[in-house]
Amino acid sequence: MNPVKIGICGLGTVGRGSLEVLTRNSVEIAGRAGRDIVVSHVGARGGADIEGVTVSRDIFAVADDPQVDILVESIGGTGVAKELILRAIANGKHIVTANKALIAEHGNELFAAATNAGVTVAYEAAVAGGIPIVKAMREGLAANKIEWLAGIINGTGNFILTEMRDKGRDFDDVLAEAQARGYAEADPTFDVEGIDAAHKLVILASLAFGIPLQFDKVYTEGISKISTSDVDYADELGYSIKHLGVTRRTEQGIELRVHPTMISKSQLIANVNGVMNAVLVKGDAVGPTLYYGPGAGAEPTASSIVADIVDIARSLAVDPQHRVPFLGFHTQSLSDTPVLDIGSIETGYYLRMSAQDKPGVLSKVAQILSDRGISIEAIIQKEAAAGTDYVPLIILTSRSVENKLMAAITDIEALPAIGGAVTRIRVEALG
Amino acid sequence: MNPVKIGICGLGTVGRGSLEVLTRNSVEIAGRAGRDIVVSHVGARGGADIEGVTVSRDIFAVADDPQVDILVESIGGTGVAKELILRAIANGKHIVTANKALIAEHGNELFAAATNAGVTVAYEAAVAGGIPIVKAMREGLAANKIEWLAGIINGTGNFILTEMRDKGRDFDDVLAEAQARGYAEADPTFDVEGIDAAHKLVILASLAFGIPLQFDKVYTEGISKISTSDVDYADELGYSIKHLGVTRRTEQGIELRVHPTMISKSQLIANVNGVMNAVLVKGDAVGPTLYYGPGAGAEPTASSIVADIVDIARSLAVDPQHRVPFLGFHTQSLSDTPVLDIGSIETGYYLRMSAQDKPGVLSKVAQILSDRGISIEAIIQKEAAAGTDYVPLIILTSRSVENKLMAAITDIEALPAIGGAVTRIRVEALG
Numbered sequence: 078m079n080p081v082k083i084g085i086c087g088l089g090t091v092g093r094g095s096l097e098v099l100t101r102n103s104v105e106i107a108g109r110a111g112r113d114i115v116v117s118h119v120g121a122r123g124g125a126d127i128e129g130v131t132v133s134r135d136i137f138a139v140a141d142d143p144q145v146d147i148l149v150e151s152i153g154g155t156g157v158a159k160e161l162i163l164r165a166i167a168n169g170k171h172i173v174t175a176n177k178a179l180i181a182e183h184g185n186e187l188f189a190a191a192t193n194a195g196v197t198v199a200y201e202a203a204v205a206g207g208i209p210i211v212k213a214m215r216e217g218l219a220a221n222k223i224e225w226l227a228g229i230i231n232g233t234g235n236f237i238l239t240e241m242r243d244k245g246r247d248f249d250d251v252l253a254e255a256q257a258r259g260y261a262e263a264d265p266t267f268d269v270e271g272i273d274a275a276h277k278l279v280i281l282a283s284l285a286f287g288i289p290l291q292f293d294k295v296y297t298e299g300i301s302k303i304s305t306s307d308v309d310y311a312d313e314l315g316y317s318i319k320h321l322g323v324t325r326r327t328e329q330g331i332e333l334r335v336h337p338t339m340i341s342k343s344q345l346i347a348n349v350n351g352v353m354n355a356v357l358v359k360g361d362a363v364g365p366t367l368y369y370g371p372g373a374g375a376e377p378t379a380s381s382i383v384a385d386i387v388d389i390a391r392s393l394a395v396d397p398q399h400r401v402p403f404l405g406f407h408t409q410s411l412s413d414t415p416v417l418d419i420g421s422i423e424t425g426y427y428l429r430m431s432a433q434d435k436p437g438v439l440s441k442v443a444q445i446l447s448d449r450g451i452s453i454e455a456i457i458q459k460e461a462a463a464g465t466d467y468v469p470l471i472i473l474t475s476r477s478v479e480n481k482l483m484a485a486i487t488d489i490e491a492l493p494a495i496g497g498a499v500t501r502i503r504v505e506a507l508g
Numbered sequence: 509m510n511p512v513k514i515g516i517c518g519l520g521t522v523g524r525g526s527l528e529v530l531t532r533n534s535v536e537i538a539g540r541a542g543r544d545i546v547v548s549h550v551g552a553r554g555g556a557d558i559e560g561v562t563v564s565r566d567i568f569a570v571a572d573d574p575q576v577d578i579l580v581e582s583i584g585g586t587g588v589a590k591e592l593i594l595r596a597i598a599n600g601k602h603i604v605t606a607n608k609a610l611i612a613e614h615g616n617e618l619f620a621a622a623t624n625a626g627v628t629v630a631y632e633a634a635v636a637g638g639i640p641i642v643k644a645m646r647e648g649l650a651a652n653k654i655e656w657l658a659g660i661i662n663g664t665g666n667f668i669l670t671e672m673r674d675k676g677r678d679f680d681d682v683l684a685e686a687q688a689r690g691y692a693e694a695d696p697t698f699d700v701e702g703i704d705a706a707h708k709l710v711i712l713a714s715l716a717f718g719i720p721l722q723f724d725k726v727y728t729e730g731i732s733k734i735s736t737s738d739v740d741y742a743d744e745l746g747y748s749i750k751h752l753g754v755t756r757r758t759e760q761g762i763e764l765r766v767h768p769t770m771i772s773k774s775q776l777i778a779n780v781n782g783v784m785n786a787v788l789v790k791g792d793a794v795g796p797t798l799y800y801g802p803g804a805g806a807e808p809t810a811s812s813i814v815a816d817i818v819d820i821a822r823s824l825a826v827d828p829q830h831r832v833p834f835l836g837f838h839t840q841s842l843s844d845t846p847v848l849d850i851g852s853i854e855t856g857y858y859l860r861m862s863a864q865d866k867p868g869v870l871s872k873v874a875q876i877l878s879d880r881g882i883s884i885e886a887i888i889q890k891e892a893a894a895g896t897d898y899v900p901l902i903i904l905t906s907r908s909v910e911n912k913l914m915a916a917i918t919d920i921e922a923l924p925a926i927g928g929a930v931t932r933i934r935v936e937a938l939g
Binding site: 094098099101102105106107108109110111201207208209212213215216217218219220221222287345348349360361362363364365366367368369370371374376377379380381382383384387388391392393394395396398399400401402405406407410 | 525529530532533536537538539540541542632638639640643644646647648649650651652653718776779780791792793794795796797798799800801802805807808810811812813814815818819822823824825826827829830831832833836837838841
């Protein structure tokens with residue numbers, strides 16, 4: 078069979094990694110794909126000199142090259158990247174991308190264009206780097222009604238939380254190191270405020286529940302307000318704090334949320350440390366399954382990009398309706414199940430507050446919670462340090478509706494005996 | 509499109525689970541597959557009454573039914589099951605099976621027959637139950653040279669070792685409970701002597717390295733000789749004992765072995781407890797990835813069987829050469845890399861012996877090891893209990909070739925100051 082010809086647009090970390098893996102492992106890849114896979118055209122604004130490969134400074138030249146079968150988009154962003162992909166689709170090329178923002182925000186439109194053109198848009202690398210989680214969700218778990226999933230899907234955030242726990246370091250301190258090491262972006266907002274994780278979670282939720290991509294509906298809360306004292310109290314209570322993306326199907330609709338989460342240390346996913354990613358998926362037939370690996374980096378990302386290329390190469394001759402559907406479900410089977418507002422979700426809660434060290438304060442707090450049907454599952458009360466009137470009071474609540482809990486917090490903060498704001502971290506059993 | 513018609517042979521745990529999942533989740537499954545999937549014919553020796561389904565007491569009637577597109581073999585064993593599958597293949601049917609013994613021992617022959625007939629034999633359920641590990645290996649990691657793989661792939665064995673560690677219980681005691689709970693077979697040899705794990709490892713090794721299935725080459729050692737004292741010493745040294753299947757590509761060939769293994773407690777896979785399974789795979793591009801989930805049970809196994817059915821349904825119209833190859837690599841790309849003898853593999857070792865409580869014994873043992881280039885990485889020496897002359901002496905060695913280590917053990921056992929046999933457990937870094 079003729080070789081499959083690949084065009085790569087963008088020679089940053091991901092583009093270079095893909096070129097390297099396709100070259101180094103060409104024998105194994107051809108043995109698996111049943112035909113040779115060669116990079117024939119690279120688009121790189123700064124130019125490049127690669128033996129046997131046409132290089133264009135205009136990336137659109139790759140999208141217009143009639144020799145190219147599959148275009149790898151590795152320029153990032155949602156502007157030019159989208160224009161490039163739409164052009165390549167119109168030219169009948171299959172697309173492989175690691176661009177989570179683009180898929181989460183414009184995937185519905187790209188998939189529709191690809192359907193019209195009879196080509197595919199593959200994006201395994203867009204979620205959890207090298208972990209083949211898109212394939213697991215779309216194919217491996219196809220027998221299941223997915224009940225929920227929870228993922229550590231931003232490596233920088235997990236690195237920061239791991240260092241805070243293991244070494245008692247401050248958030249700002251670890252963030253500076255992550256930036257120096259190149260884990261975090263120079264503008265770390267995408268990582269630590271949960272936007273990157275939200276992009277990935279939106280994709281995972283669509284795969285889980287067969288709903289269209291709805292990035293505007295995801296609730297996002299970052300880790301920048303987590304203090305080392307919360308990390309320590311969590312540990313004392315038998316929990317780790319992880320920055321999780323969580324999506325769950327309830328009778329009312331679909332929960333879709335990214336936030337710091339306390340989970341029992343006995344959970345396998347609580348032991349996923351450093352920059353590693355993991356996704357825990359609960360299916361009604363299979364039960365819990367977990368997928369773990371590097372969530373970023375040149376070659377882990379390239380591993381997923383090349384897997385997509387091999388998939389496409391294996392099925393180039395297949396008519397489009399026999400391909401795996403973009404979101405796992407065929408378009409006519411997508412559901413309009415609503416995404417729930419954060420106020421109506423239900424979890425346990427960890428509350429930390431500063432309480433005056435005198436009798437009766439705890440009972441007032443307990444009364445406020447009890448009035449809203451929220452019960453207390455555990456309490457830590459610390460001794461007052463010399464010279465202070467306030468002591469930390471930590472409470473773990475039963476599973477409660479968020480709106481009720483937030484109203485209770487408002488009332489607690491209004492108590493004269495409580496100083497300042499109440500810190501609130503959601504608690505998940507993942508059972 | 510017409511519905512895809514399924515024949516199920518055998519209505520034990522796996523067959524009933526598959527019927528249940530196909531029925532209960534028919535809407536989701538059809539939404540993913542793009543067409544309805546219906547069970548049209550069941551073969552069960554004892555008969556059955558299932559609405560809308562033809563039931564035959566002769567399972568071969570299912571293999572001969574021209575209506576059946578895909579035959580699910582869930583009778584088990586390697587005799588009649590093989591005959592049944594070959595008949596169905598000859599009749600142009602695709603096969604889905606959870607039968608690890610059959611694939612490991614006769615897969616090469618079945619795949620050849622399927623190739624001739626232009627049909628597929630799918631076996632996701634044969635390895636690690638509900639975990640989509642076959643798909644991950646054949647497709648998700650297709651970009652990688654696989655370096656090694658280590659798996660907890662027998663749930664009964666892992667349950668026994670977990671109970672021994674967490675509750676200090678004896679092997680025999682826990683085994684009796686596992687049998688009572690239905691985890692272990694009445695004849696537990698397949699579980700505790702590692703034969704079941706060996707079947708799965710042989711399949712995983714072929715997927716990892718593109719070698720034919722070679723069940724006759726796997727080294728197998730069970731867990732029945734693990735004592736609670738070894739579990740305790742391992743814990744003291746920072747390790748867990750797990751029953752692992754390990755396969756690794758070295759310059760000399762391929763290691764293929766199932767045995768109790770000490771691994772650091774900080775490894776994620778060391779925290780896989782109870783009846784759960786996990787497979788840790790190291791690819792050259794992706795790095796380490798881990799896949800975790802239930803390794804057995806009616807619905808986890810059905811999850812994988814139905815995933816295979818959906819795969820086949822999605823690609824029924826595809827010509828055979830565009831299907832994913834049986835072992836991930838196309839037949840002409842399979843390699844004849846030799847499988848190594850256990851004597852030439854290299855790991856670290858845990859040694860436990862009974863030594864006379866007098867000066868000079870340790871130095872003699874150390875000398876024997878040193879003479880063979882084996883260095884000592886850690887030692888535990890215990891106080892003698894009142895009234896005994898012997899004390900336990902525990903040694904962790906550097907990575908060494910097994911033949912040299914075994915020769916050293918022979919010499920150590922010949923020392924007058926050493927009582928009885930030396931216990932030896934392999935140690936893996938999995939790094």
